[in-house]
Amino acid sequence: MIFKTIIITLLILIMISLAMGLFYLWQDRDNKNSTRTVRSLTFRITLSITLFILLMVGLWMGWIKPNDTEPQTATQTQNPGEPGMPQ
Numbered sequence: 001m002i003f004k005t006i007i008i009t010l011l012i013l014i015m016i017s018l019a020m021g022l023f024y025l026w027q028d029r030d031n032k033n034s035t036r037t038v039r040s041l042t043f044r045i046t047l048s049i050t051l052f053i054l055l056m057v058g059l060w061m062g063w064i065k066p067n068d069t070e071p072q073t074a075t076q077t078q079n080p081g082e083p084g085m086p087q
Contacts, residue, residue: 003063010051017044 021040028034058064 003058007051007054007058010047010054014044014047014051017041017047 017040021037021044024034024036024040028036055064059066
């Protein structure tokens, strides 16, 4: 549960940093020497790389598991003896 909380927190911080970068870009459009936009977007890239590495480590350590993408057939989803199943 802590791992998922960390992932969600990083995603929220990434979105906040992206919004701050847009805000600084809008506010500093007349000031050509401002580096606030670059710093904000650099921070976002750092958070994104950290999130990616954390997800890879979590997958490798078994803390998170990928979803099964194969569709189940009708015989796999119904128990024997249920209506609609051949006997």
